[in-house]
Amino acid sequence: MRVSPLAISLLAVAGCGTADPESCLLRSASSCDVRELDCQEHAHAVIACIRGTDHPLPQIDVMTADEWAEANPPAAPRTPAEQRLWDQHTRAYELLRFLPSNWEEPEPTPIAAPYLSYDWATGTIVVVADGTQPETELYSLLYMLALAARDRESDLAGLMLTKTGTFDSKRALTTLYAGEAILFADMAKARELDFGGLAERLDYDYQRTETRKQLADRTVPWSEAMALFQYYYGANYVLVAFQRDGMSAVDALYEDSLASTAFALAGSNLIEAAFSAIDVALPPPPAGFRYLSQDSYGPALLQLHRARETGESSQTAEQSLGGSWVGDRLLVAGSDTSDAVAVVWQIAGPGGEVAETIVRATDTATQDAFAALFPG
Known part of the structure; x- marks a missing residue:
């Protein structure tokens, strides 16, 4: 169920549909253990208050790092043909400065707590936590709960299959949902009940400035820089929509902004040009x-x-x-x-x-x- 965007800043007064407005105010991390059901339910309620939604708590599986590793064995090694193709693209990315010169693929490292993830196939949040970093654990749970809420409403895996046909459009969708989850986790973390007023004061200027440095840094792999882009340029883009017309404007982004990362890069949905694919016939490549x-x-x-x-x-x-x-x-x-x-x-x-x-x-x-x- 969606609550009118005009009611978002009044949700605290209404107590998020309960008699206790404090249920919309995030507890301290020291009193909210993400491995416990009461903390999970509380964090879920806070995200629901900010978003103006009412969804069931998603399935949350708590496991140790060893249990996660057992359930997620490493992928099979690449075949020689796959490795050659990988190496060729690596050299191509080095030519474009996406990767540093002579970049080497890092060795996989074991998962360590805290590590929270979202299973797209089942809609399950997986929590690997040991309670030693409560602030990080709680923030990660808020992020995953916001992501799960969007997935329930928009079927993100379905959108990825049916509405994104290029690398650019896939990044556009990822930037949208990552940015939305960052925004609502940040709003929850602020521990304020006037969500409308809070949204008006928020900005991501500092985070985008720091991300801009990473985008320009030749020593930073493109995947790391683009991850920051997705989080913070995405959060800025979603925030602007939320400030304009609450959740109805955020919802509309999933209809209107999937074609390109141009929207998040520009920070606006007012794109001057009409998108058009380049379909000029390719000449045969040089011999060999x-x-x-x-x-x-x-x-x-x-x-x-x-x-x-x-x-x-x-x-x-x-x-x-x-x-x-x-x-x-x-x-x-x-x-x-x-x-x-x-x-x-x-x-x-x-x-x-x-x-x-x-x-x-x-x-x-x-x-x-x-x-x-x-x-x-």
């Missing part, structure tokens, strides 16, 4: 090469690339790129007989035409061959 992949990587990754090329990044540049975004196509090509790799990134202009082409390769001959095929 084949195309390994093609996808739309979107403006957030393009901004990361540009910032790492120039060493500079700014909110103005982000807003300009996101606000005028049309589309892109990133191609990765590899040699059949050597380690040579090339990347071609085509950026669309206002009419959907190719307005900019970025070509990078592991050696001069490959660079020249692909630059001739894809003139800038």
Whole structure:
């Protein structure tokens, strides 16, 4: 059940539908053990108060790190063909500065408490906690409960399958739900009952400034920088919607903002250009090469690339790129007989035409061959 957004700031007075308004005020972490049902129910009620929703408590499984490891054995090693493809894409990402030069894949590390996760298949929250970091554990539980509430309402796994067809659109959806969960966990953590007033005072300026530094830092793997983007640019984007019209505006984002990370990058749903895929026919690759992949990587990754090329990044540049975004196509090509790799990134202009082409390769001959095929 959804409560009218106009009632959100009055929920404390109504006591979240109970006789006790304190049920909407988050307890101290020292008095709320996330492994216990009463704490789980309390945190769930607080998130429900802020969101104006009334859903059953999701299934929450509490286990030790050893139990989690037993239930989640490591994936099988890559086949030689899979490893070669992985290595080729790694070299491509290094060329674009998504990864540091000579990056090596880190060894997997065992899960250690606190570790909370969400099982998309079953809608279950998994809690690995030992009570030694109560603030972190409680915040993580709030995040997962907000995520579970959105999943119940929007079927996030279903949206991922049916409404996202590119790398960029998948990141857009992830940015939305991660940002929403961060926002409502932060609001709960503030321990205030005037949710409307709290939302008006919140901002993510500091977090986005720090994230911007990571986006521009050539030593930071793109996955780490983009994780921060999803959390804090996403939280900012959802906050702006929440300030405008409460949960109805947040709900609308899942209908209107799944096409691209342009929305979160610009911090607005007022995008100047109409999105358009680049569908210009591909020329045959040079002899001995084949195309390994093609996808739309979107403006957030393009901004990361540009910032790492120039060493500079700014909110103005982000807003300009996101606000005028049309589309892109990133191609990765590899040699059949050597380690040579090339990347071609085509950026669309206002009419959907190719307005900019970025070509990078592991050696001069490959660079020249692909630059001739894809003139800038």
